[in-house]
Structure formats: structure tokens, C-alpha cells
Amino acid sequence: AQTVTQSQPEMSVQEAETVTLSCTYDTSESDYYLFWYKQPPSRQMILVIRQEAYKQQNATENRFSVNFQKAAKSFSLKISDSQLGDAAMYFCAYLRGTYKYIFGTGTRLKVLA
């Protein structure tokens, strides 16, 4: 069965600095998708970035980028130039086709002014 592990329950970063959130996963599949979701106090699930497993190139979205290591089954999120609005829970998620998302346990990110 597929699993997603986020080993950092909480991280802190100074405003304007860079932080990396870790995620590892386990699957025997070769075709799948990986996501990072942000969950602010409102608890809405906001998509940050997605990565298709068949693409070798790491996805980027403005200040957010991933380091996708397929062989190592690692999918970390890098946030550059951190802003106060980045403070939230971040969930890593795995998806294959029309099946369910499998989420990690989340990392709470604090941004220090």
C-alpha cells in the first residue's frame, strides 16, 4: 500500500529566508502524481504545486519549487523568500489516476518576523 511520510511536524523560518519541507513516499507504481497543499487556519486546502512522476524536471511555481527524486521516493518543497502569509500547515500528497489522495501527516510552518 502507498504511504506518505512527513518527518517534520514543525518548522520555523525567518522572513525572507528559505526553508525546505521534507516528504517521502512509498509506492510500487511508476505513474503517479505528487502534490503539496497549504492549509491556513481557515482549513481550506490550497494547492501549492504538483509534480508528474514521469517528468524529470522539478516543478516550480514562483517562490515554490520541489526537489523530486523518483528513485529515492523523495519530494521536498522549497519555499524561497518566505513571507508571513506562508505560515500554515503543509501537506504532501500522492495520487494515482482516479484513486484517492494519500496525505502525509503535515508540517506546521512558522514564519518569524
Next chain:
Amino acid sequence: EPEVTQTPSHQVTQMGQEVILRCVPISNHLYFYWYRQILGQKVEFLVSFYNNEISEKSEIFDDQFSVERPDGSNFTLKIRSTKLEDSAMYFCASKGQINEQFFGPGTRLTVL
């Protein structure tokens, strides 16, 4: 931009009562999902629905739960006799052609 909507945003109910959580998926989507998130925990899958039937359900989704697509637009989750441990945020999601599910804003269910 099309979005998934959910009503109500917050539902308070007494233990043992029935609740229906409503979702309006994105109009041309064919796959529908319910997820649950107990406060402070991760998001957990409940059920997926396609072609008017359940395609997959988790062990959480027992006989107290049911889903329905009563018309062409709504997708509902019913809990027949709520328990204290059903208190959680319930997210509806829908999926179209691309491999990504779009989440609604959630319904916060509080069981007293």
C-alpha cells in the same frame, strides 16, 4: 474560475442525529470524493464515487455513512446517527480530465 462549493460551512448537531453535508462539484467533473480531517490530524479518504456508484471506500466509511448524487449537480454525504468522534472537517473534491482533485472549502461538523 469554476470551484467546488460546500454547504453548510459549519454544522452543529446532537449525538445520534442525522446530518447531510452538501457539495456542488465542478460542473463537467465525473469523479467525486469525500475526505475527513479530525482537528490536528491528517486528511483521510472516506469514499469515491463515479458513474452513480461508490468506486472505493475506506474502513471509516461504515454503514452509518452514505453518499448520493440526487440530481445533476449535488453530491451529498449523509451520516445517519452521528457520534462524538464524527466531529471533523469534511472536504468534498471533484476530478475532471486532469489528474488533480479540486477541493471545496470544507464543512466543519461539530457533534455535541
